[in-house]
Amino acid sequence: MRILSIQSAVAYGHVGNSAAVFPLQRLGVDVMPVYTVCFSNHTGYGAWRGPLLSGDDVREVVMGIEERGGLAGVDAVLSGYQGSDSIGDAILDAVARVKQHSPDAIYACDPVLGNAKSGCHVAPEVQNLIRDRVVPAADLITPNQFELGFITGTTPDTLESTLASVDAARALGPSTVLVTSVERPEAPEGTIEMLAVTPEGAWIVQTPHLPLKANGSGDVTAALFTAHLRSTGSAADALASTAASVFELLERTLASGERELQLVAAQESYVAPRARFAVERVR
Template identity: 80%
Template structure:
């Protein structure tokens, strides 16, 4: 499998492609990383250095890959955080080029906008861009519950309302939806859930909620779920593998006391997930 991953890059820490590429490689996926920025560190520190790449520069990199004849080998285009409207156009153009070269390829989009704690943290034009143009072009999306609500104009909180919101967003275009960070009001204290919905059904998994914030964990989640699901077509298995790997990555990071994801230290959990969480079909 080959994934064209158009995301940010940082030298220190792990977000964007700097979070997604190594776990994908560790499970045997060939990755063609295309950077949208190359920063010293993620912006959560409040200060960073390095360039925001222009849309034209990003497009040039994709064109160079195309000139090598490599787009026909791409099975998935993966995108995450979008710094500006211009990058959205480049990503959609890359998706069109890949699908022209390989009609079986899919587009997986993590529609990064914000979360329930922080609210929206992207440029004001990005949420509308995602809702009106990007998500309708995607085959698979991986929003959190907050982002799902924005995309659909709903307020998902229970399992039933979250499923209804998923159906609303699926009607916009994507056939498969992974909802991360599902927080039902009646869930056991100290837990969190993920929900996967495909044309074949819906599955949910519950894990302990670790008491810290880990930048980049969503990027790893989107990458691993996309790869596992594209490889097998089995959403329940992809959900189980992804949840197991990401939880153990987070546990390893929490135990280390470090702020940045311990991506390398946790590598065996990607290649050999413990499958310690039960996945339940809910539809």
């Protein structure tokens, strides 16, 4: 399997491509990382160093890959945080180029906008970019519950309303939606869920809710789900494997007492997670 992953990169810690690439490689995926920023650390620290890359920079790298024949045999294009119209245009251009060479490739987009606790934390131009241009071009999106509501102008807060919001998102273009960080009043206390919906049905998985906020966990989730979905063709299997791996990664991170994901220490959890969580079909 080959994935073109266009995301940010940091030297210290694990977000963007610095979170997604290694787990994919441990699964045996041939990853071609293209960077949108090269920062010292993620911006949650309040201070960082390093350059932003322009959309033209991203295009140049992708064109170089194309000239080597590297866009043939691509299974997926993966993207995360998009900081500007320029980067968004370059990613959409990359998707079009990949699909010319690899017609069966999918575009998997993590539409990073914010979360329920802090709200939307991207510029208005990026909000419009994600909602109006990027999501309609995607085959798979992996929003959290807040982002799903923002994209669709709905308020998903129960299973029924979340499924309705997913239907609204799928009507925009993507055939498959993975909703992360699902919280609903009817779920047992101390749990959190993920919901996967495809044209074939809808499945939900529930895990314990660990008391930590880990930057980069969404990037790992999107990457693993994309890879498992492409390799198995089963949303239920992809959901089960992703939930188990991400839970073990977060569990190890919590036990370490460190702020950054213990991405390398948890490497066996990507290929052979011990945890098993039941996946329930809900539609």
